[in-house]
Amino acid sequence: xxxxxxxxxxxxxxxxxxxxxxxxxxxxxxxxxxxxxxxxxxxxxxxxxxxxxxxxxxxxxxxxxxxxxxxxxxxxxxxxxxxxxxxxxxxxxxxxxxxxxxxxxxxxxxxxxxxxxxxxxxxxxxxxxxxxxxxxxxxxxxxxxxxxxxxxxxxxxxxxxxxxxxxxxxxxxxxxxxxxxxxxxxxxxxxxxxxxxxxxxxxxxxxxxxxxxxxxxxxxxxxxxxxxxxxxxxxxxxxxxxxxxxxxxxxxxxxxxxxxxxxxxxxxxxxxxxxxxxxxxxxxxxxxxxxxxxxxxxxxxxxxxxxxxxxxxxxxxxxxxxxxxxxxxxxxxxxxxxxxxxxxxxxxxxxxxxxxxxxxxxxxxxxxxxxxxxxxxxxxxxxxxxxxxxxxxxxxxxxxxxxxxxxxxxxxxxxxxxxxxxxxxxxxxxxxxxxxxxxxxxxxxxxxxxxxxxxxxxxxxxxxxxxxx
Numbered sequence: 112x113x114x115x116x117x118x119x120x121x122x123x124x125x126x127x128x129x130x131x132x133x134x135x136x137x138x139x140x141x142x143x144x145x146x147x148x149x150x151x152x153x154x155x156x157x158x159x160x161x162x163x164x165x166x167x168x169x170x171x172x173x174x175x176x177x178x179x180x181x182x183x184x185x186x187x188x189x190x191x192x193x194x195x196x197x198x199x200x201x202x203x204x205x206x207x208x209x210x211x212x213x214x215x216x217x218x219x220x221x222x223x224x225x226x227x228x229x230x231x232x233x234x235x236x237x238x239x240x241x242x243x244x245x246x247x248x249x250x251x252x253x254x255x256x257x258x259x260x261x262x263x264x265x266x267x268x269x270x271x272x273x274x275x276x277x278x279x280x281x282x283x284x285x286x287x288x289x290x291x292x293x294x295x296x297x298x299x300x301x302x303x304x305x306x307x308x309x310x311x312x313x314x315x316x317x318x319x320x321x322x323x324x325x326x327x328x329x330x331x332x333x334x335x336x337x338x339x340x341x342x343x344x345x346x347x348x349x350x351x352x353x354x355x356x357x358x359x360x361x362x363x364x365x366x367x368x369x370x371x372x373x374x375x376x377x378x379x380x381x382x383x384x385x386x387x388x389x390x391x392x393x394x395x396x397x398x399x400x401x402x403x404x405x406x407x408x409x410x411x412x413x414x415x416x417x418x419x420x421x422x423x424x425x426x427x428x429x430x431x432x433x434x435x436x437x438x439x440x441x442x443x444x445x446x447x448x449x450x451x452x453x454x455x456x457x458x459x460x461x462x463x464x465x466x467x468x469x470x471x472x473x474x475x476x477x478x479x480x481x482x483x484x485x486x487x488x489x490x491x492x493x494x495x496x497x498x499x500x501x502x503x504x505x506x507x508x509x510x511x512x513x514x515x516x517x518x519x520x521x522x523x524x525x526x527x528x529x530x531x532x533x534x535x536x537x538x539x540x541x542x543x544x545x546x547x548x549x550x551x552x553x554x555x556x557x558x559x560x561x562x563x564x565x566x567x568x569x570x571x572x573x574x575x576x577x578x579x580x
Contacts, residue, residue, distance in 0.1 A: 121150055121160040129169060129180055136496075137489020140170070140178045176482050179489070190336045190367065190503040190516035194312035194548055196344060199330040199352055202323040202545050207527065208316055216536035218429075218511055218556040220568045223534075232476030233428060239472070240463030247459055255454060258446050260286025260435075261461035267468040268435055275397070276406035283437050285446050286456045290395045293420035293436040295321050296448050298356065300441040301389040301418070302327055306355040309348055311340050313514070313543035313552070315365050315393065318358050329545055330354065336505045336514055339364055339371035342378045349386045356389040361408045363396035366543050366554035367514030368507020376408050383416045389441070390417045395434075398426035398477055400509040401485045415439045423464070425511060426477060433464060487557040488513070494566065495555075498573045511558040516551060521576055523553040530575050535568045 128134055141149065146157045161178050164170040171181040216222040229237075259265065265281040272279050287293040294317070302308060304326040310318055312331035322329050330348055333341045340359050348354060359379070361371035371379075383390050392408045409419040418441060422434030433456065438445035467473050491513060495504055503516040517523070523539035530537050538556075540549030559565060 117152055118156045118160040118163070121146065121152060121157060122163055124150075125160065125164060126169070134180045135490060136180050136493035137486050137491075138180050138493075139176070139486065140180070142177055173482055173485075179486065180493075181489075190505055190514055190552065194331050194333045194544060194546070196333065196348060197331065197546060199307040199328040200545065202319050202327070202329050204316065204320050204323050204545075205542060207524075207539070208320070208542055211536060211538060211542075214536055217538065218558045220535050220537070220555075220572070221565055222536060230476070230479070232472065232479060235472045235476075236427065236431075236464070236467050239467040239470075240460060243459045243463035243466060246462075256456055256458045256461070258450050258455060259284070260456050261458060261465060264433075264461040264465040264468075265435075267465045271468065271473075272407065275404055275410070277410035279409075279437060283442065285436050285438065285442070285449060286461060287420075287422070287434040287436050287449065288453050288456065289424055289432045289434040290393065290420050290422035291317050291321070291434075292453065293422065293434045294318060294358065294391060294393060295325075296436055296445045296452065297389075297391045297418040297420055297438070297441075298322070298325055298327065298358075299448050299452075300438065300444045301356045301391070303355075307352055309345060309354050309357040311359060311364055312546075313366050313540065313549055314358075315360065316542045318393070319545055331544060331546065332357075334364070335369060336367040337369055338375065339369040340375075340379070342375050342382070345379070346382055349382060349388070354386065354388060356391055357383070358391045358393060359408075360393040360396065362394060362405045363399060363507060363509035364393070365396070365510060366512055366538075366540075367505035368396070368510035368512065369505075370405060370508055371408075373411075376411055379408070380411055380414070380416070384414050388416065389439075392417050392419045394419055394421040395425050396510045397421070399480070399484060399511060401481055401488070402508055405509075409437060412439070418445075426480070427473070431460075431464070433460065483560075484511070484557065487559070487561060490561045491555060491557040491569075494561070494569050498577065500577050512554045512556040515553050515555055517553070517576060519551055521551045523576070524550055526576050530572060533571055533575065535572050535575075537572065 134140060143154060143157050147154055165172055169181055170178045172178055211217060214222050265284045268284055269279050269281050298321055307328045307330055308322055309330050309332050311334040332348055333344045361376055363370060394407050397404055407419055409417045416439060418439050419437040423431045436445060492504055495502055500518045505514040524541050527537060527539055538554045540552030541547050
């Protein structure tokens with residue numbers, strides 16, 4: 112038996128396993144060592160078979176992780192749901208959002224599961240925070256931190272942002288209590304009650320909550336699920352109404368993980384200058400990039416109009432309520448508003464995170480997370496493709512969720528209580544708009560491992576949403 116026949120035989124066996132769904136898209140194949148042992152083949156023969164399948168686009172090699180069944184983009188139809196342009200209106204957020212948050216279900220179908228051990232990066236973070244607490248000396252506990260936040264943490268953030276293409280001085284950064292707090296400060300600094308704010312649609316429901324509380328009006332700008340806010344539509348909006356600020360997520364916006372191209376970013380900045388507009392950049396998902404981490408929009412800001420907001424909640428821990436803001440021409444006002452709304456941040460918590468970043472642990476955590484999120488994304492999409500009916504699914508290159516457009520007639524809002532009765536919590540599409548749109552859409556997160564219980568929950572959800580006659 113020739114060497115050529117042996118690698119072709121293994122190639123055929125692997126291909127059959129993929130076609131028969133022994134391994135789903137996103138699944139890791141047996142290691143080279145396991146394949147050598149199982150098929151009595153040399154390492155070179157196994158590698159040759161794997162490399163041939165990789166060349167066909169069927170496998171993906173991931174450094175230090177192995178070979179995975181590739182997710183082929185042509186098999187995924189992009190959602191086509193679009194938001195029409197409507198006049199500015201006051202905001203009323205559904206009470207359903209509060210119910211989802213009470214259940215801690217924003218990023219999990221099964222929030223009561225709480226399965227698994229702490230990731231190694233979080234264990235290291237906890238140790239770093241504990242060390243910072245033990246180092247507290249004297250009567251530091253009697254004093255507040257400075258309004259802008261710990262200088263050491265701001266220095267680490269400046270270095271982190273420099274690696275992403277934006278050189279920022281630490282005096283241009285202010286520590287906040289998460290990204291939602293940063294967005295709140297940005298809107299307070301740039302708008303007054305009754306002003307109009309442009310947002311993505313579908314877009315982040317947390318922004319809609321803030322607009323409601325501040326008495327601001329919203330105008331929804333249609334958004335592509337792959338390229339983000341439609342800049343032509345935004346230009347039309349700006350011609351028709353006086354808009355004070357625009358909240359946008361150029362890097363992997365929720366709910367579908369859109370990534371705004373550079374040309375669109377430049378047009379957005381030009382429109383901001385032309386119409387005297389504040390741009391509030393929600394940059395919270397950038398560090399979840401599955402590949403190259405995109406530069407912030409702020410890096411292109413020559414007119415000091417972009418307020419950058421972010422936090423560690425999506426890249427590190429939801430429970431770590433530390434964020435940051437760079438307030439552009441409104442920065443001094445933002446620091447004063449922070450004193451009103453938060454006073455100061457925890458000194459030892461900031462120092463612990465700064466140490467975690469300084470020793471390289473944060474970077475190592477992000478590298479591990481990138482591999483895990485890609486695998487979880489691919490597995491989720493593979494499972495969704497097995498559902499009946501014509502689904503359209505986003506294919507994000509970052510973020511923590513996909514946007515699913517179900518067949519017309521499916522109503523995710525109506526299905527919410529039935530799914531809940533069966534122990535599954537979904538995030539219906541209408542929550543991502545103020546106009547009740549996207550009823551046949553939902554956001555599904557891949558931030559947790561797809562163990563048997565979560566896969567069973569997905570299958571149950573399929574039966575609830577699209578029962579077979």
